[in-house]
Amino acid sequence: MFSAFSAAPKQKTSAELHDLVRDKLLREAGVDYESRPILVIYACYLPNPAEADYDLLLDMFFQRLNEFVLNDYVVVLFAAGNKYQPGWSWLYKAYSHLGREYRKNLKNLYVVHPSLWPRMIIQGMGAVVSPKFARKVQWVYTLADLGVSIPLNQLYIPDVIREVDAKNSGAKVPPGPPIDDSSTEQLPTVFGAPLQDIMGVHGEKGVPRVIRDCIEYIRKEGLAIEGIFRRSPASKQLQHAKRAYNRGDDNFALEQCGDVHLACSLLKSFFRDLPEPVLPAATYDVIRGIHSCADENEQVSFARNAVVPLLPPPTRRLLAAVFGLLHQVHLYSDQNLMTSSNLTIVWAPNLLRSDNPVADFNMGAMGPQGGGAGVIIKLCVERYPEVFPEGST
Numbered sequence: 001m002f003s004a005f006s007a008a009p010k011q012k013t014s015a016e017l018h019d020l021v022r023d024k025l026l027r028e029a030g031v032d033y034e035s036r037p038i039l040v041i042y043a044c045y046l047p048n049p050a051e052a053d054y055d056l057l058l059d060m061f062f063q064r065l066n067e068f069v070l071n072d073y074v075v076v077l078f079a080a081g082n083k084y085q086p087g088w089s090w091l092y093k094a095y096s097h098l099g100r101e102y103r104k105n106l107k108n109l110y111v112v113h114p115s116l117w118p119r120m121i122i123q124g125m126g127a128v129v130s131p132k133f134a135r136k137v138q139w140v141y142t143l144a145d146l147g148v149s150i151p152l153n154q155l156y157i158p159d160v161i162r163e164v165d166a167k168n169s170g171a172k173v174p175p176g177p178p179i180d181d182s183s184t185e186q187l188p189t190v191f192g193a194p195l196q197d198i199m200g201v202h203g204e205k206g207v208p209r210v211i212r213d214c215i216e217y218i219r220k221e222g223l224a225i226e227g228i229f230r231r232s233p234a235s236k237q238l239q240h241a242k243r244a245y246n247r248g249d250d251n252f253a254l255e256q257c258g259d260v261h262l263a264c265s266l267l268k269s270f271f272r273d274l275p276e277p278v279l280p281a282a283t284y285d286v287i288r289g290i291h292s293c294a295d296e297n298e299q300v301s302f303a304r305n306a307v308v309p310l311l312p313p314p315t316r317r318l319l320a321a322v323f324g325l326l327h328q329v330h331l332y333s334d335q336n337l338m339t340s341s342n343l344t345i346v347w348a349p350n351l352l353r354s355d356n357p358v359a360d361f362n363m364g365a366m367g368p369q370g371g372g373a374g375v376i377i378k379l380c381v382e383r384y385p386e387v388f389p390e391g392s393t
Helices: 014-025 054-065 088-096 100-105 116-128 159-169 195-199 209-221 235-246 260-273 281-292 296-310 313-331 340-351 357-364 373-382
Strands: 026-031 037-042 073-078 106-112 137-140
Touching: 014 026, 014 037, 014 054, 026 054, 026 340, 026 357, 054 088, 100 106, 195 313, 209 260, 209 313, 235 260, 260 340, 281 296, 281 357, 281 373, 296 373, 313 340, 313 373, 340 357, 340 373, 357 373
Parallel strands: 037 073, 073 106, 106 137
Antiparallel strands: 026 037
């Protein structure tokens, strides 16, 4: 016989909520076109409030977020497809948990497929709590519009989001801001061009001018700057500099047109824009072999003799130049706070890229649980003279 009373919903355990945050609610998705880490939030995976402690969920969410907020970062919020909607009081509590670093380092919040609910909540919160925060919010109505700012091939997009997008794409939506046609180049001559075209098959043309300029400027002005490589310049400033280098403007000078953060972003953008990453997926199996090394000295030998020789000559020469700089930055870590670990976190997404952002993230993680690339990048920073004994010549 069935009971006349419905059983109370079974509460999700702490472990289940942890897995939900890690695997579904919040995902890493590489870096955007300006080399800023992308975090993606999926409202469609919000659990039933009757089955989940939302305060505990919030704590776990911020524990996950803490891994990224020391850098400039962007957030993509897929707002559609959700069955459950947290109330105003919970969202206000979530916002109040956002410390200064969270708010300051968040550069853009892209709200994709916004319904009336997220628009009212975020606009109301911005008006009441922080108008400056509200200015960082961008309403995005289709995936095609999102693709202007975020590489879509790096995002996991659930079927429910694609279904909503198919409906929205045929609907009339508010127009977005006009696109600046001057920001596009017909033929990339530096940013986005194959490395062999720029440097020659054997690297005989040398390190590109933009890399030389940035390294020289950072060595001269930026080694002691706190948080170097974590901050981003204004987007227009970065795009202006990239266009100048693409057209070979001899009159362009970093010291006159920007600051150290512009030079750092140009370096990261150069790697991010390469058609082929410097550490492609084809190298991953070899890279994982570093975990079989007995100690750090053996790991250095493995990086020097097993990994570096896999790379084409232009790539080796380019990496030698850039890791030479990062080694110097690391030596100033007592002033700039950029240890080898911090530099690895910032740089790994720009060096690793495949069709699987989750695999790339795991490869770049440090420690025995990572894929090995994080260990190698950290060694290249710390023990540069041993990994690249010939230097940047």
